[in-house]
Amino acid sequence: MEQEHEQIHKKIGKSLQAIRKARSLSLDQVAELTGVSKAMLGQIERGDSNPTISILWKIVNGLHISFTSLIEDEEPKVTHFRFSDTEPLMEEDGHYRAFPLIPFDQKKQFEIYTVEMDPGCSHASESHNEGVEEYILMMQGSLEVTFHQETFQMTVGDAIHFSADQPHTYRNTADIKTMYHTIIVYPS
Template identity: 30%
Template sequence: MSQLADNHEKHLKITLGQRLRRLRQSKYLSLEELAKITNVSKLTLGNIERGDANPSLSVIWKISSALSVPLSSLLTHEDEIILAKITDKQPLMSVDDVLVTEQMFSIDGSEMFRYYFKPHSVYKPVIQANTSVHIITVMKGELTVQINKEEHLLKQFEAIRFHSNFDYSFKNKTSNEVVFQVIVQDMN
């Protein structure tokens, strides 16, 4: 392994350890308590927090699930500067072929996405188990957000905020693509 790869791996281990300790402490959990809810040994968790372990993806997944945070939030250092450039993202097509989405950022239970919404389309998101707050900002075009049967028309640079436990959907009633950003903040 090259020196650069060694340094990168060491940085990832340290970042993971720091993030885990900070998240665990923010939830007022001891290592022993976290071990019980994750089914990961206290020794392993301590080694991860010190940057001395190389945990498997399965172990990191157990930890992120137990702490109710996105997996990627354990691997991102909050002091890092992360630049999300349009050329860096790999969009994923939604199941119904009307919405292309890309995740821009994920940290501490908050995520930011950019959506590209096809003309004359309707999209109803899958209901999530976790309660979260959604903040939607239209970057290009006009978006109709229906919340509990009430429609809200958002034009370019306008925004709306609501809780995910509402019944909601997105509508593009225009002949042009709509681009909007969504910040999802976990409330658990």
């Protein structure tokens, strides 16, 4: 129990220091914002002090952060997503395959798919919710994207961005498999 207690106040110290440095704030400035003394803030950051809940509330209120942001585990600096480990979502009898390469994350508000379409394949997409945006980055083949009665022809290296809150259609116009990344951005 004592070790677990020690861990949490060290975690709070590291988190507080990371937040303070990310905002380019001095200990003096944080003391002014929170009403917690510079000496106490320094002790907390070094992990020398186990702050009371009321002191933590002063800190989170003064910095306008959530309470849990001081105690949650730090996200890994690198996350490796392997295409070979991803199961595709399939449509059009398997001729349209969307691989959810980077899943949706509440903090980041987007997801990334790698899409493969066989020659001649066409896929109609329903309207997404209002505010949803889509980015397509071409990797292989050619693609026709249609929305608002407008058609855009895309080839390798091209990119397109549009509001996805209306029906849209993708069609592989190449005689080879077409591949592209699609980034779907959700409103916060």
